[in-house]
Amino acid sequence: MSDSPSARASRTTGTVRIVGAGLLGASIGHALRRQDVDVVLADVSPSQLRLAIDYGAGRDARDDDRPGLVVVAVPPDVTADVVQAELEAHPEAVVTDVASVKLEPFTELRRRGVDLTRYIGSHPLAGRERGGAISARADLFIGRPWVVCRDEETRAADLAVVEALALDLGAMPLEMTPQEHDRSVALTSHVPQVVASLLAARLASAEPGSLSLAGQGVRDTTRIAASAPELWVQILSANAGPVVEVLDALASDLREVSDALREPDAPGARRTIADAIRQGNEGVSLLPGKHGQNRRFEQLIVMVDDTPGQLGRLFGELGELGVNVEDLRLEHSPGAQFGLADISVAPDALRGAVEGLEARGWRIAGNTND
Amino acid sequence: MSDSPSARASRTTGTVRIVGAGLLGASIGHALRRQDVDVVLADVSPSQLRLAIDYGAGRDARDDDRPGLVVVAVPPDVTADVVQAELEAHPEAVVTDVASVKLEPFTELRRRGVDLTRYIGSHPLAGRERGGAISARADLFIGRPWVVCRDEETRAADLAVVEALALDLGAMPLEMTPQEHDRSVALTSHVPQVVASLLAARLASAEPGSLSLAGQGVRDTTRIAASAPELWVQILSANAGPVVEVLDALASDLREVSDALREPDAPGARRTIADAIRQGNEGVSLLPGKHGQNRRFEQLIVMVDDTPGQLGRLFGELGELGVNVEDLRLEHSPGAQFGLADISVAPDALRGAVEGLEARGWRIAGNTND
Structure with a gap:
């Protein structure tokens, strides 16, 4: 994996303190x-902190720690409190947070009169279905x-510290x-969540x-409702303001x-309905594809027996044919012992x-150049 | 493919006439x-009909055709007209249609006073993104x-004719x-389409x-908007009535x-929001899973280089390990030359x-039993 972080030297220097494990x-x-x-770790929950340290995510804090960077990774509703406390406790450090809303903590800190020169809010678009240090x-x-x-x-040198963290x-x-x-997240994440739910x-x-x-169709449309x-x-x-704006427009x-x-x-009437579907066509085509490009791929649909090794054989033979799989979706036939692999x-x-x-005996159920 | 229709004897007997190629x-x-x-084919478009016949989907009609079953496969807005014409033209035949709405053609035919004894509406839940005989x-x-x-x-013998077609x-x-x-289709297909669009x-x-x-998330939620x-x-x-009912409730x-x-x-207020998300959890869990069951699978996420053959090697080795892939989703990292294969x-x-x-050198980015 040539992109792996462990393959290159770290840009982040000095001690990093992470609040919220x-x-x-x-x-x-x-x-x-x-x-x-x-890496110094802190958490209000001693057991969460212990777990994270045991798994190797960092060490306990010491009185003489002088972090150059503090990362606040706590729930949104306590982010402003913790950022303020960290700015005060570490007067030399750049402080960032990773909360998934950015205006509210910023406004709240400003309202309290906190000097925000060393604070740079950030948000990594990453997550998993399960939370916790584990x-x-x-x-x-x-x-x-x-x-x-x-x-x-914001000072350029401070910005560079947070960007170095992201790059590392x-x-x-x-x-x-x-x-x-x-x-942006109201439109691309928060409203889709409400709608799916x-x-x-x-x-x-x-x-x-x-x-x-x-x-x-309904399966995909509602997946994130879990x-x-x-x-x-x-x-x-x-993030109520931006979310309400999109929700109201949608309603x-x-x-x-x-x-x-x-x-x-x-x-x-029919034109109104057709316009809605057509505008949807347009909107979905604007979503960045793989590698951030709006590349168009062709699709082929292959029937695959529901037994171990079948997908392996399929993708192995695609590899032998020099074909790179750009995207892939498995469709299941309820009640049948096989699926359809929709390959881009x-x-x-x-x-x-x-x-x-076909020469190797696969049943191609269709392709976009039919 | 042991389930393939060609592997068993046909239950459908006599000539089948298909209107709409x-x-x-x-x-x-x-x-x-x-x-x-x-199989006798008919279509208002001579070129569509010729294509379907050339590809082997059936033959031209003859004056002495006596179909036992007529399948009307035309757009919803002309289904009632064609069903009526076919019932009149073939007084011995069972007539079915495959339109994706069922009450409107039925009501329209009844309004016209057509004898519907031999008519049995049906709807196969199947389709593709591209249409046409081709x-x-x-x-x-x-x-x-x-x-x-x-x-x-409905006479039991007539019902058996349509069910035999489906089974064949x-x-x-x-x-x-x-x-x-x-x-049911308003809820599981038509409203999701409107919402995604x-x-x-x-x-x-x-x-x-x-x-x-x-x-x-937003990619999945809007996929069918295409x-x-x-x-x-x-x-x-x-299907306006049932669709409006669900849309209004949703609005x-x-x-x-x-x-x-x-x-x-x-x-x-927060309880209202939490209830919406929680009820969404419940709803999505009711969707039938693979093989019609609500089976729960575990997931593992594997990092895959974006080069030909990588997925082949992955699924090949899963096959060697005797592991059957129940579901699969490829996630792309915009800008990165690899993806994450989320495997159930x-x-x-x-x-x-x-x-x-892991023993074979794959990087497992996570699993649900972490």
Whole structure:
């Protein structure tokens, strides 16, 4: 893995103090320890702290610690408190936090009159379904965007300290204002969460048997509805303004489609519905694809028996054919002992993939150049 | 493929007439021809008809054709017209249709006073992103639910004819009333489509750069927004009643969360938000999993280089370890030359998979038993 952080020298120097030894804090600790950075851990929970230290994410604090960087990795609702305390306790250190909302802690600190020269809010776009020190992993941040919020007071040297942290962890630093960040995550993360949850909640009131018609579409649309309520209440409350703005716009769009459907033969009704679907086409095409590009891939669908080794044989033979798999989705046929592997490949690789697989006896259920 | 329809004798006897040689009609034709059933094709478009026949989905109609079964596979807005014409033209035949809404054609036919004794509406839950005879495939229906709508007038022998068709195509017949069917697809297909489209449409108004924070969540939530507008206008309009009912409930749920977020510190506000997320947890857990069961799998996440053959090696080695891959998701790290393969396995296979892969040099980025 040529991109692995352990393969290059650390840019982070001196001691790093991490407050909050949960998933993010402990993961940062593990990654820095792999690069021989001195890491001090702190947590309000002695057992969480002990676990993180036992797993190798850092060491206990000492009175003579002089961290150059403090990373606050605590829940959003206590972020401002902890940032303020750390700025006061470590007057030489740059202090950053990793909370998933950026304006609220900043505003709250400013309201309290805290000098924010050494504070640089940040947010690594990384996470896992399970939290806690026990789920931490050193490679959690590799390849992920890591938003860094500078303002006019920020000194270039301090900004460089936080960006070096992101780079050391394999992430990609991305400068934004707190406002830009919060509007962006409202749109790309917080509102999708609310929508997926509410849509999934509707399924709970379904008549018996009616969910047997559920296919891949509703499954994908509701997947993230499995997220933990406690954390999301905090995130949504802390980013309420931007989230409400998008939710209200969405509720009004919903009403418009709903009104059009109430009288589908009224003038303009079908056009309203078609426009909604068409604008959706446009929006989804704007999402960055693999490697941050909007590349278009071709797809082929291969039938795969549900036995060990079948996917291995398929991907092994694709490798022999020199075909790189750009994306992949397994579809299941309820009740059947096989699945459909929906494979994305570069356009110039499609023909060779289809012909090569067919020659080796695979059943190709379809491809986008049919 | 032991489940393939060509491996068993056909239950469908006599000539089958298929009206509409698009994706569904031509796919049914291909599957029946593989079982040596005599298939007659008809389509308003001579070129579509010629294509389907050239590809082997059936033959041209003759004056002396006496079909025992007519399958109407035309767009929803002309289904009632064609069903009526076919019932009149073939007074001995059972007539079914495959439209994705079931009450509207039935009500329309009844309104016209058509004798519906020989008509049995049906709906195979199958499709592809591309339509047309050219995208047809014999295995389109394998393992999919195929709803069959009986009523009091339906004769058991006629019902058996339509169910035999579904079984011959590898689908699973499922009896429902037209109302049950339409409410079920409103909830599990039509409303998710509207929601995904409207959410994706919001992305189109994003500030430049803000979509760079988009992750797998919003990608999944909006994937089906890539669907074709024309067909969806017809489907939504034809099932407007049940769709409006769910959309209105959803819009009201959205308002409730939005109101709670406007004053997150008001009494009960956080509880409203938490309840929405929690009910979403419950709803998503009700979706049938692979093989129609709500089985829980364990997951492991493996880092995979972005070069041909890597996935092949991974799945090949999982096969050697005797581990069956139950589900699979590739996550991309924007800007990085590798991905994360999120693999679901049976709980008793997790430990062997993790240890075996690690012994072979794979980097396991995490697993659900961490």
